[in-house]
Amino acid sequence: MSKPPHRFWDEDENSESFEKFSKIRKREKGKSRAGDLATRFEIPEKEWESQSVEGAFAARVVEVHKRYAFVSPEAERGQVKTNDVWLATIARRHLTARREQRNFVCVGDRVLCRPAREDELASTSELPQCLVEALAPRATRLARRDPMTPEREHILCSNVDQLAVVASFRKPLVKWGLIDRYLVLAESEGIKPLIILNKRDLLDDEAGELERSEAAEIAREGNDGASEAKVAGSAGGGRDLRSFRRKCEDRIALYRSLGYEVFTMQANMKGVARDPEVKRLAAALKGKITAFSGHSGVGKSSIVNLYKPELVQAVEPDEDIFYKGRHTTSYASFLKLGSGGYVIDTPGVRSFLIREDSPIHLTHCFVEMRPILGKCAFRECRHVDEPDCQVRAAVESGKITRWRYKSYLGLLLGTTGRQGRTRDLEVEEP
Template sequence: MTKTKNINGTVWRSTGSWYEVKDEFGRDYDCRLKGKFKIKGLKVTNPLAVGDYVVFDEENADEKTGIITEIKPRENYIIRKSVHKTGHGHLLACNIDQAIMVVTLVMPRTSLGFIDRFLVSSESFRIPAVLLFNKRDLLDEEAMEYQEEIMALYEKLGYPCYSISALHETNLESVHQLIENKTSLISGHSGVGKSQLISTLIPDLELATSEVSTFANKGVHTTTFAEMFEAKPNSYIIDSPGIKELGLIDMENEEIAHYFPEMRELLGECKFHNCLHVNEPKCAVKDAVINGEIAESRFNSYLSMLENIDNRR
């Protein structure tokens, strides 16, 4: 039997060494990489990620297996710091239309620093980012007021925010509209309700969900590998494993302010053209923080990112 060569496909699931690839006709193949792929200028522990466009050769037509021979150029990607290899990143997803972060202010609490790192990662590739504030059913009046303040902060910066309860299916109409005709990465800490949300958006799925550990108020991992699902025709969701830490990869100190929209607006207004907005005199960004035009939490996130880059060096 003749083996078909040079088949175009998209990676739908990654388990580390094997990849589920769909060809142009929606047929599933279990594929592995041919040899070692190194992406020029990118130090990653996984050369291939869900959403990647690939070319593969059929290995066994009956068993629907193949060998990936080419990774096509990426439009964009979201990356986190590798937990296994120092100085390396781990690709979460590639070729996406938007990055959606599921945030919770209780059980577990998502820090503003974590949110800001996610937004900076998205900004660096001009990927539109959205924040879903889940578990609104667990918030008392005071906590709801705080959530509204945080949502107002990010919406002012241009990031759409939604207050939802995936468990009780509250305000999910907006999320259905949000994902229509797009490929969306859904990410966040473990335990924030990603699997619950996806199962609600795609009722036929049976994703494992897990309660949050009350001992440490941290989520229990339920998604082991990244995987793409079809919510409706031409609407795709990529479910990523819960992220403990988002490190910025291959970013220089001078770049980071460009990925904060409120700082980007002030570029060129500091006394020094190479101002890092830390100790320099006549800094427009620091003045904006003092005047309340830039949120202190955002400025602290910025300083933390600078410090992490310096420590990495």
């Protein structure tokens, strides 16, 4: 099966409703950009090369902290000198500007900097220091609603080619709803998604059982439309590892049938470099800028370290701690890989709330629903309880799986929890 294009909208599709929605979105972005231009912090792409700030140089943001950032020169687009690091602060005249995002800059931003004068030095650091004078428009961005201030956005990183959605099969337990949430974000931004499932070894015990807490979490999540009683009454009291493994295999097969690349591995395994899946991922990362994101403790940094980054990412050395799902990365880092390409290793998230969106936009982000769009009785059909809905008909016929439809409903109706768990949605299995 050929892969569907990883973008928000397929030009070959015909939907007047979607075209109308796209125009509204463009106007909203234009208004936001106009506000930025008033402060001259964000510079349009066509003006980027013509800027004449004395001594200024183009750079890429490689780390962001509360009061400062680190940048590396980027004389040629895509060639970041990550071994040349400057300590950067925002030029003072921009600090009073009203902004809708929590952060002025984020990792991956292309910025215009100038060396700081003696009276502008931010600290006594031995690193060279500079001021960020301007920001280039972000081609793509990975953003979520700020957990502390929901009306604002927290942009985790920008200008990436790919988004590696990292999860672990167990400890912490894979959250399929969270993966779907990331896929929606990637489709919306036109970023190619990769799905990486780590800790493969925790599925290998033929006679093994899930822990009680894991079985209880699966029962609560109920992604298959099964009630807690139904799960508890299954083989092994709801704790049979073989059944869980089959469920994982089925979902991996579905993602692949939808055109998504899925990788399974054990990052801490001896001889892991010889694993065909590790080699296949190396080829996917080469020549690209890839953001790694996912739940806390799934092993993102351990996977990044397999590809020889110039700075080895910190991971917990204690295997017991490694499997408990704790944060080991505290801030995002832009890293050059020895195997080729760049990665942005982001901190593990415990909450990933994306903005509520229209049914038209959201439906297009579920690739299996695209061929059905425009065929419902109502142009603005939400695919919830409207009559003659072709999406719901596809769910009933099995063309769209019930658990993916449930992910759609959770995002549309705002009933999805902070970790991608869908609550109180009755989508019963036949």
